[in-house]
Amino acid sequence: MNLLFKPAKALGVSLLLASAFITQxxxxxxxxxxxxxxxxxxxxxxxxxxxxxxxxxxxxxxxxxxxxxxxxxxxxxxxxxxxxxxxxxxxxxxxxxxxxxxxxxxxxxxxxxxxxxxxxxxxxxxxxxxxxxxxxxxxxxxxxxxxQGLLANVTTTATKEMTQSATIDEIKHRLDRVVAKFAERLNDEATEIVHDTYLHLFEGVEGTLIAQDANLVEVLEKDFNVTLPLAISSNKSVDEVRNVISDMQTKLDRAKTLIEKAEKTRKDVF
The missing domain is CATH 1.20.120 (Four Helix Bundle (Hemerythrin (Met), subunit A))
Structure with a gap:
């Protein structure tokens, strides 16, 4: 029985990973x-x-x-x-x-x-x-x-379509969606939004923020990758998850202030 189960389990994991890669x-x-x-x-x-x-x-x-x-x-x-x-x-x-x-x-x-x-x-x-x-x-x-050509190339530069300060606003909006999905008991969807927001939005402003406040970046990285996912997976109450996100949004307000200052400095230079 074990001889049959282990390959099947491995195949299941491989298929799960495959779907994640191909849709990236x-x-x-x-x-x-x-x-x-x-x-x-x-x-x-x-x-x-x-x-x-x-x-x-x-x-x-x-x-x-x-x-x-x-x-x-x-x-x-x-x-x-x-x-x-x-x-x-x-x-x-x-x-x-x-x-x-x-x-x-x-x-x-x-x-x-x-x-x-x-x-x-x-x-x-x-x-x-x-x-x-x-x-x-x-x-x-x-x-x-x-x-095999199944993965698109990763673009290694940040998008120009949105200013970094506007990106912070979008991050906060997506975190509000996390609360909504969690309240609907759609934990997997809530976690997916967290991961996607971190990778495709927060990473885009990280470089600017590190130059302004490296400690703030480290704390937010922990929030995105540890604190919030654990709160969701541990089935905390909606209020507890909302409190985690509220704390993150306060930090993001600080981040936006720093980014706007950096953006203004760049404009003044040019």
């Missing part, structure tokens, strides 16, 4: 490298980056276990992840797994910062590792589809 939009905003349009040629380096990431986090957790929280710098976890090309490869091909990786990273980060037992930190580390390897598998499958 062609635009990815933010600092996305051209390598995402040449996945097959970069698979070896992606695998090496996953190994490197797993090793770096393991070293950190081991140091925490033997030397305590003061011996580690948890912000390095974010820097590790954002420094690898694989970050963009999974982000542009299968955002749900991308969000799971973020959740795993923050699981380790928060467990250390809250001085949880090493066993609990290891549990979070394993969840992160599982998401990383799942992500690598997804990228390998995407590479096959890309070679």
């Amino acid at each position: 939009p062609v635009l990815a905003n933010g600092p996305i490298g051209e390598h995402v349009n040449h996945l097959q040629a970069n698979l070896k380096s992606y695998a090496e980056e996953v190994e490197w990431m797993v090793g770096k986090v393991d070293t950190m957790v081991s140091d925490y276990d033997t030397k305590g929280a003061k011996a580690v710098k948890t912000d390095d976890l974010i820097e590790y992840w954002e420094s690898v090309k694989f970050h963009s490869a999974i982000e542009t091909n299968f955002v749900p797994v991308y969000a799971s990786i973020w959740q795993g990273i923050y699981g380790v980060k928060m467990a250390i910062e809250n001085k949880q037992p090493a066993a609990e930190v290891r549990k979070q580390q394993q969840a992160m590792n599982n998401a990383l390897w799942q992500g690598l598998g997804a990228v390998k499958l995407a590479a096959k589809f890309q070679q």
